[in-house]
Amino acid sequence: MGVINLADGSQADCERAETLSGEKIVACKQCGTCTASCPNIQDMDLPVRELMHLVQLGRLDEVLASRTPWVCSSCLQCSVRCPRGIDIARVMEAMRAMQLRARKGRLSPAEVVDPACADAPPILLVSAMRKLTG
């Protein structure tokens, strides 16, 4: 396990994630409850607890290169169970927001209006646009 180094730029990166998410990420004690609670864990390349640790370490490049924030469906199961009271879903949202604001969306709007989606309910199209397009 890495050491949280408060001296170099890693602290600034962790704070950036804390500001955007509004969550106290350094409070995470690495218990793994979030990973164990996640219904989408099988499709993630970076388990939720490990993502939290990398954010603590300020290693955002690795987090942003992972598909985990995109696989998260904002179900809040981790958030309601975290013993440190961290709303982890908001940390995932902050990671997506960083990508979306850099115009690196997971989906393009053209994919969302694909005819293959013709029978999809409006809440599916709009929520996918809101969450996944930059």
Add this chain to the structure above:
Amino acid sequence: MSLLYFPGCTLKNKARNFDASTLEVFSALGVELAELERWNCCGTVFSMADDDLMLQLAPLRNLLRAEQQGGGELLVPCSMCYNTLRRAQRFAAADPERLGRIRDFMYDEPSAYRGDVEVRHPLAYLRDRVGLERVKQAVERPLGGLRLGAYYGCLLLRPSELAVDDPARPRVMEDLIAALGAEPVEFGQRAECCGAYQTLSWRAVTLRRTYEILGSACAAGARALLTSCPLCAYNLDQMQREAVKSYPDLCAMPVLYFTELMVIAMGLGWKPEWSALHEVDPQPVLDAAGA
């Protein structure tokens, strides 16, 4: 009596059966629903980034409209709309500075946003205001002990502050099922995510969630599922056709809105066009009521 009602986009489109059955059921129970005038899309998902005030305007403008049209309570059946409206309301109320800026954004409105409308879900309203005993008395065609699973998903229960029931052990939908003469069965996956918008992104997530949720309900003995979310309904019902290709042992079953079940049990008349909005034929549920 009359109650303000927010249908949302999907209830006017792919979930017309949810809209129509909600109106019918409430009317039969003596509550006339008055659709909010000039409502707009709620935004579908609550924006969780701390600095995104703009994205809170869509839900909050609806609540302002409700204030302008008499205020009090606003009935919201769609789980996604319910969750988004209530979370935006809490977000705005959390600090006065933020609230002030949100009011400034809506400067062109005839009145300022106050934030005091009570957003209510029909399940809680039926339990707390109408009373499930009264629902029971209105049953004309009891469901013959049909075994049904209540699927809550995420948005009716999380975050805990807006849960329609005890988030650790909800029972409101099970109690409703029992009041309608069917037999509720609890299953492990009743509050686990259906995959939500991943249907358009990591499709494998939704397909597996569909398979696992249906499997869990099936193992508990359920013959059909109830929901209050049109996205859950899409993922659990419409996606069955595709999921069975990846999971040949998928347990197929119909998925109904809880208000559709009430229409059946209260003898209010199932509309044939509602059947076309279902992928898996709900006929076995109708048969159980002799409807």
